[in-house]
Amino acid sequence: MKGHFVSFEGIDGSGKSTQARRLCDYIKKKLKRDCVMVREPGGTPEGEKIREILLDKNSKLTPESELFLFLASRSILTSRIVIPALKQGNFVIADRYSDSSLAYQGYGRGIDLEIVKNGNRIATYGIRPEIVFYIDIPVEVAMKRKNYSDRMEKEDFLKRVREGYLKLAEKYGYFKIDGTKSTEEIWKMVKAAVDDLIGGEEI
Ligand SMILES: Nc1ncnc2c1ncn2[C@@H]1O[C@H](COP(=O)(O)OP(=O)(O)OP(=O)(O)O)[C@@H](O)[C@H]1O
Ligand SMILES: [Mg+2]
Numbered sequence: 001m002k003g004h005f006v007s008f009e010g011i012d013g014s015g016k017s018t019q020a021r022r023l024c025d026y027i028k029k030k031l032k033r034d035c036v037m038v039r040e041p042g043g044t045p046e047g048e049k050i051r052e053i054l055l056d057k058n059s060k061l062t063p064e065s066e067l068f069l070f071l072a073s074r075s076i077l078t079s080r081i082v083i084p085a086l087k088q089g090n091f092v093i094a095d096r097y098s099d100s101s102l103a104y105q106g107y108g109r110g111i112d113l114e115i116v117k118n119g120n121r122i123a124t125y126g127i128r129p130e131i132v133f134y135i136d137i138p139v140e141v142a143m144k145r146k147n148y149s150d151r152m153e154k155e156d157f158l159k160r161v162r163e164g165y166l167k168l169a170e171k172y173g174y175f176k177i178d179g180t181k182s183t184e185e186i187w188k189m190v191k192a193a194v195d196d197l198i199g200g201e202e203i
Contacts, residue, residue: 003086004197005127007094009103009165010135011158013142014179019133019190020095022183026191027091031198036085040073040096044080047073063109067119070101074123083127098124099132099168107164108157131193134169135186136162137179 006023008016020037027035042051050073053059054066061069074097085092098120106116139158148154169176175193177186 003089003092005082005086005092005094005129006131006133006194006197007097007099007129008133008135009096009099009174010137010179011139011142011162011165013145014135014137015183015186016133016135017095018183019135019186020093022187023190023194024093026194027093031091034085034088034090036081036090036092038077038081038092038094040077040094040100041070042073043077044073046076063105063111066109067101067105067111067116070105071119071123074098074101074120075125078124078127083125086127094129097129097132099134099165099172099174102168103161103164107167108161130197132172132174133190133193134165134174134176135179136165136169136176138162141180 008020010016017039024035024037027033040047041054042048050069054061054069082092082094101116101120102113105111106113139155139162142158143151143155165174168174175189177189179186
């Protein structure tokens with residue numbers, strides 16, 4: 001049985017975790033296959049510590065140090081969890097992966113995209129998701145789903161990130177989904193794409 005790797009991308013509140021969880025349930029229950037769900041930053045004990053630093057409001061990070069922390073977490077996650085799981089023929093679902101760095105640290109924080117790409121190459125050991133599900137949602141809609149203390153700053157930042165994602169989606173052929181649709185409608189599209197990906201394999 002062949003291993004598979006897909007990721008979910010999109011701005012905060014776009015519905016990534018909702019769909020990633022649903023897909024994992026589907027893989028396990030309906031397809032009777034093991035599903036490995038990983039989240040970024042985090043997914044390993046060391047990665048979870050890095051996550052704490054990244055999410056701590058008192059952390060005074062530079063855009064570059066933020067990039068390096070994400071890459072450090074990704075490198076550990078990829079080598080210890082993702083690659084071994086794929087070798088065992090498991091289905092791996094990433095709730096954010098390398099494309100998040102291009103959108104957030106590249107477009108959002110203004111780091112040269114070539115630098116981010118090179119960092120990703122090191123941190124991922126060259127592996128790429130077979131499908132990048134990009135859930136596109138206007139920033140205003142996403143902001144309504146979440147509570148932020150620093151709304152104005154967050155809104156400007158997320159607008160840059162979304163614009164970035166839209167450009168990346170064109171360039172890299174993400175599976176783009178309208179995130180304002182219902183969770184059910186979105187799920188149907190995700191399911192169809194995954195059925196297509198594994199179609200014909202022995203389950
Ligand atoms: N299609 C949808 N329509 C309306 N609400 C949704 C939809 N999908 C998810 N939600 C709701 O929006 C909120 C954010 O969803 P979710 O946590 O899946 O997003 P996320 O992309 O993982 O966010 P984060 O980047 O912050 O982890 C949740 O309250 C969820 O129930
Ligand atoms: Mg989430």
